[in-house]
Amino acid sequence: MPKNMDCAFCNMVVYQQNVPLGVFSAQAIKKNGKVVYYDDISCLLYDEVKNCETNKKYVRDYKTLNWVQAKKATYVKTFLTSPMDDGYIYFAKVVEGKNYTAKHSGTKIVPFQTVQKESIQKYQ
Structure with missing residues (x-):
């Protein structure tokens, strides 16, 4: 992993050396196999639409920090301040x-689907 990593869409910091990836971060695996990181799910979803590319999408489980397939994650709308002010956190298990x-x-x-729709509308 590089010393620093910025969001593939908005260029905000996602990763800095000795600091773990944020709980709001997301990642996409592009068709060519390249892995790119985002500071927030909304950046990933809008970037995907903007570039007309379907990617494998992952988000970080809020509790365990493990990567979870974005479509299988449980999304919770919160009052937390996320990098793009969406306030979503993600869980691998519905019960969590x-x-x-x-x-x-x-x-x-x-x-x-709601997260996806809101993310796309936000940047249009």
Whole structure:
């Protein structure tokens, strides 16, 4: 891994040496096999539309920091400040998303399609 890594879409810092990738980060594996990183899911989703390319998409599980397939993740809309101010966090297991929303009033589970639609509309 390089010493520093910036978002493939907006150029904000995603990774710095000795600092783990952020809990809001996402990654795409392009058709040519190249792995690129994003500071937030909205950057990945809009970049994908802008470049007319379908990628394998992954997000970081908020609790474990493991990579999870984006379409299989549970998305929770929060009041947390994410890099692009979307406030989404991601979980590999639905039960973890439900546990988070039960402990944090005002949060809700949102389907991937809603996250995708909001991300694309945000940049148009």
